[in-house]
Amino acid sequence: MFILLIFPGLFFGNPFSAPEGHARSLSPKKKIMVATTIDPSNLKIDGKIDEAVWQKLPRYDHFIQQEPLENQPPTEKTFVRVGYSKHALYLAIQAFDTHPETIVGRFTRRDHTSASDWLSVLIDSYNDHRTAFYFAVNPNNVRIDKLITNDGDSEDLNWNPIWDVATSRNRDGWSAEFKIPFSQLRFASLKNQTWGIQICRKIRRLNEIDYWNPEPKDAAGVVSNFGELRGLKNLSAPKNLELLPYGSASGTWSPSKAGNPFATGFSHEYNAGLDLKYGLTSNFTLNATFNPDFGQVEADPSELNLTAYETYFEEKRPFFVEGKNLFQANLGLGGNSAYSENLFYSRRIGRPPRYYPNIASESYLKMPDQTHILGAAKITGKSSAGFSLGILNAVTNAEKATVQTGNRRYSETVEPLTNYAVIRGQKDYRQGRTTVGVILTHVYRNLPNKNFYFLNTQATTGGFDVSHRWGNDTYALQFSLYGSSISGHKEALQRVQLSSAHYFQRPDAKHVNYDPNRTSLAGLASVFYIGKIAQGHWRGGIGYVTRTPGFEANDIGYMRSADFLTAFYWAGYTQYTPGKLLRNYSITQNLWETINYGGDRKVLGGNISTHFRFMNYWAGYLRIDRESKRLDFTALRGGPALLKPARTSFWFGLNSDDRKPFSLTVDTGLRKDDRGFWNGQLTPGISARPSDRLNFSIALGYYPNYDDLQYVQTIAHPAGENEYILGRIHQKTFALTTRVNYSFTPNLSLQVYSQPYISAGWYSHFKRITLPRAQIYEDRFEELDHAANWASDFNFKQFRANVVLRWEYHAGSTLFLVWSQGQTDYRRQGSLNLADDLSRILTARGDRTFLIKLNHWFSY
Numbered sequence: 001m002f003i004l005l006i007f008p009g010l011f012f013g014n015p016f017s018a019p020e021g022h023a024r025s026l027s028p029k030k031k032i033m034v035a036t037t038i039d040p041s042n043l044k045i046d047g048k049i050d051e052a053v054w055q056k057l058p059r060y061d062h063f064i065q066q067e068p069l070e071n072q073p074p075t076e077k078t079f080v081r082v083g084y085s086k087h088a089l090y091l092a093i094q095a096f097d098t099h100p101e102t103i104v105g106r107f108t109r110r111d112h113t114s115a116s117d118w119l120s121v122l123i124d125s126y127n128d129h130r131t132a133f134y135f136a137v138n139p140n141n142v143r144i145d146k147l148i149t150n151d152g153d154s155e156d157l158n159w160n161p162i163w164d165v166a167t168s169r170n171r172d173g174w175s176a177e178f179k180i181p182f183s184q185l186r187f188a189s190l191k192n193q194t195w196g197i198q199i200c201r202k203i204r205r206l207n208e209i210d211y212w213n214p215e216p217k218d219a220a221g222v223v224s225n226f227g228e229l230r231g232l233k234n235l236s237a238p239k240n241l242e243l244l245p246y247g248s249a250s251g252t253w254s255p256s257k258a259g260n261p262f263a264t265g266f267s268h269e270y271n272a273g274l275d276l277k278y279g280l281t282s283n284f285t286l287n288a289t290f291n292p293d294f295g296q297v298e299a300d301p302s303e304l305n306l307t308a309y310e311t312y313f314e315e316k317r318p319f320f321v322e323g324k325n326l327f328q329a330n331l332g333l334g335g336n337s338a339y340s341e342n343l344f345y346s347r348r349i350g351r352p353p354r355y356y357p358n359i360a361s362e363s364y365l366k367m368p369d370q371t372h373i374l375g376a377a378k379i380t381g382k383s384s385a386g387f388s389l390g391i392l393n394a395v396t397n398a399e400k401a402t403v404q405t406g407n408r409r410y411s412e413t414v415e416p417l418t419n420y421a422v423i424r425g426q427k428d429y430r431q432g433r434t435t436v437g438v439i440l441t442h443v444y445r446n447l448p449n450k451n452f453y454f455l456n457t458q459a460t461t462g463g464f465d466v467s468h469r470w471g472n473d474t475y476a477l478q479f480s481l482y483g484s485s486i487s488g489h490k491e492a493l494q495r496v497q498l499s500s501a502h503y504f505q506r507p508d509a510k511h512v513n514y515d516p517n518r519t520s521l522a523g524l525a526s527v528f529y530i531g532k533i534a535q536g537h538w539r540g541g542i543g544y545v546t547r548t549p550g551f552e553a554n555d556i557g558y559m560r561s562a563d564f565l566t567a568f569y570w571a572g573y574t575q576y577t578p579g580k581l582l583r584n585y586s587i588t589q590n591l592w593e594t595i596n597y598g599g600d601r602k603v604l605g606g607n608i609s610t611h612f613r614f615m616n617y618w619a620g621y622l623r624i625d626r627e628s629k630r631l632d633f634t635a636l637r638g639g640p641a642l643l644k645p646a647r648t649s650f651w652f653g654l655n656s657d658d659r660k661p662f663s664l665t666v667d668t669g670l671r672k673d674d675r676g677f678w679n680g681q682l683t684p685g686i687s688a689r690p691s692d693r694l695n696f697s698i699a700l701g702y703y704p705n706y707d708d709l710q711y712v713q714t715i716a717h718p719a720g721e722n723e724y725i726l727g728r729i730h731q732k733t734f735a736l737t738t739r740v741n742y743s744f745t746p747n748l749s750l751q752v753y754s755q756p757y758i759s760a761g762w763y764s765h766f767k768r769i770t771l772p773r774a775q776i777y778e779d780r781f782e783e784l785d786h787a788a789n790w791a792s793d794f795n796f797k798q799f800r801a802n803v804v805l806r807w808e809y810h811a812g813s814t815l816f817l818v819w820s821q822g823q824t825d826y827r828r829q830g831s832l833n834l835a836d837d838l839s840r841i842l843t844a845r846g847d848r849t850f851l852i853k854l855n856h857w858f859s860y
Contacts, residue, residue, distance in 0.1 A: 031227035038083035047168030049092040057081040067209040074210040097173035105139030109749035124196025125187040130432040152222025154325040188384030196226035220473035220534035244275040246855035262366040284381030320346035326390035345558035353415035386428035453489035459555035487520040508640040511598035523551030540571035568592040585612040603630035620654035647673040696740040705731040731761035747808040754801035762793040762830025793830030797841040812857030
């Protein structure tokens with residue numbers, strides 16, 4: 001593998017030759033498109049571009065192929081005409097096809113990609129070379145719209161503008177008419193506008209991608225490769241007000257419990273709320289939500305977490321997902337294990353209550369599942385000077401649980417009234433090639449009594465970040481520096497210091513000190529990277545990620561750990577042009593070392609990986625990792641660091657050509673340490689499209705785990721040292737995820753999701769840690785002859801499913817009918833029998849909910 005990294009040409013061709021016809025030193029000259037004023041009263045948006053108004057406009061063609069043969073003329077011709085009125089931008093696109101019977105169109109719901117032909121219009125109305133509004137349609141009139149930011153690094157499919165498009169098939173191919181209201185775009189208040197624009201065509205049967213303005217495969221970005229749209233004059237985006245009120249009703253059937261007044265077998269709930277959007281200026285927007293309802297959101301996947309860290313879940317709630325990229329401040333780099341760690345983790349807002357009342361045994365308690373969001377608002381936009389701004393504020397309720405003791409019923413607060421705030425600003429220079437950003441987050445809790453002294457009263461994080469590209473976007477530098485400050489009662493700071501993110505109580509950590517009387521804590525985090533990111537075959541870079549022991553971001557962010565410095569290096573080679581066997585491939589090598597602020601080396605590691613695509617469009621990847629002996633600072637849950645054996649990992653994946661009606665994927669991996677203990681995964685999946693309207697996927701996950709050093713229990717001895725008990729765990733986990741989508745029309749769809757999850761484990765070979773850093777493995781612990789009550793074998797089963805009928809009955813207005821259910825079964829046994837366990841969980845009693853939700857879009 002090392003030989004492959006240094007001399008890939010020996011196996012795959014000459015690494016120093018540029019792809020045929022591919023420019024390596026200069027970006028292609030931008031093309032120019034001129035919009036012409038038109039009278040829209042003479043247009044009907046029906047996909048047929050035969051009206052006289054279109055024929056009078058200039059035609060733009062000369063598209064350039066990117067895939068599969070870069071810089072070659074396209075297989076089929078495409079032309080574009082563009083006009084505008086006082087209120088909207090209009091485009092007509094004719095996609096010629098010499099074999100119109102082979103045009104591919106699939107029915108899916110809005111914003112779902114499919115193996116179809118596509119026509120896309122991308123508009124950089126800020127003209128910042130970093131942000132684009134994306135509008136696409138396939139021959140069946142299925143629409144996709146999304147917001148592209150950071151020059152293509154991030155995409156937001158939850159941006160849902162109100163626009164119109166229609167398609168039509170004809171003997172020459174197919175065509176599309178776009179009407180994009182200026183009210184749905186954001187742009188500077190200038191008399192003469194210059195926007196970035198790109199037109200893209202995808203011909204699915206050929207796996208061909210054609211661009212109007214060429215986009216090199218080795219370019220550093222996407223939006224910076226747009227052409228220019230000129231001719232727009234005297235535009236004024238209306239400061240329109242959009243309202244989206246909703247009403248919902250739900251009923252839940254759950255197991256009844258004798259004598260429990262809160263478990264009668266059925267409950268119901270009614271909700272109403274409002275989403276609001278107002279254009280403050282032509283380029284800044286106010287979004288607000290009052291008492292939002294997220295009942296139609298898909299449930300989180302099941303998981304049994306045996307680690308020291310909190311599970312990370314993706315945000316799925318529309319208000320927080322839309323525009324989330326503007327608020328992100330990563331605590332790591334892409335490809336780094338800290339990628340999901342961020343100063344702003346919106347799942348903190350509306351989280352489940354964390355105080356559980358201490359009630360008498362004869363009392364009954366009804367806990368709320370989530371903390372209600374009373375209201376949230378955000379202002380987002382970008383000025384003509386290149387300053388982007390995101391401001392978000394949310395208030396969550398002082399949530400109450402209901403307690404009944406005898407005939408007396410009363411409420412008790414279980415989550416305090418809390419305010420969450422985020423301010424994020426960025427300034428672009430050099431047409432977006434240099435950006436300077438700042439961020440400030442703040443959480444304040446109004447603690448009603450001493451029951452909540454375990455929560456921080458206030459938490460603040462903030463700092464700045466810089467990104468810089470130079471050398472025709474060939475090289476890049478990133479740097480960020482963030483600080484944190486928390487304060488509260490000593491119980492809150494005790495909780496933070498003892499948490500898995502810090503473990504200040506570690507007896508062998510001389511550089512930190514657990515102080516039970518501390519009422520505040522502060523720290524710093526930083527990321528640095530410099531490297532070659534574009535142009536040619538070779539890429540690479542060096543950098544670091546670090547956090548001081550006192551850095552804490554978990555009140556409003558997501559952070560697994562502090563107290564580390566990781567330095568890394570990587571180098572990679574990419575081949576873009578097809579050969580005899582491979583259509584394209586890349587080879588990457590990484591090295592990293594992590595130490596803590598006490599000077600202890602945690603790990604030294606490296607890997608080599610390759611991604612490849614065969615000529616038949618099958619694709620895959622292969623990765624091999626090797627890590628040295630490593631100090632695990634969390635293995636004993638606050639005890640001393642434990643030296644663990646070196647380990648090797650192997651990961652492999654393969655997927656078939658997804659143009660076919662049936663496609664396969666498989667991901668597999670094995671991580672094995674030098675003592676022979678291991679864990680792994682095997683996740684085969686199949687996707688099928690029996691018809692243009694129906695598609696489904698089934699993915700099986702098998703996750704075995706055979707670990708000799710699984711944490712079991714800490715035995716505290718007030719007068720002496722604590723005892724740390726570990727055991728050997730034999731664990732098997734299965735999950736089967738099924739998704740079915742049927743589209744009656746592009747606006748009416750049915751979605752089905754289900755996942756049975758089964759995990760069973762049994763323990764053996766219990767041991768007491770004696771010399772956790774001993775070089776000889778057997779000297780680190782003392783084997784125990786009996787299990788005592790240290791651990792319990794387990795068999796955990798959970799089934800979650802939901803069915804969603806979604807009907808967009810009017811532009812921006814939707815009706816949801818949702819059925820969801822969930823069952824859980826837990827037993828103190830380690831055996832696993834798939835047939836019996838699956839039957840048991842599917843027949844177990846659980847919660848079943850039916851919800852109806854209606855919202856309607858109003859524009860003023």
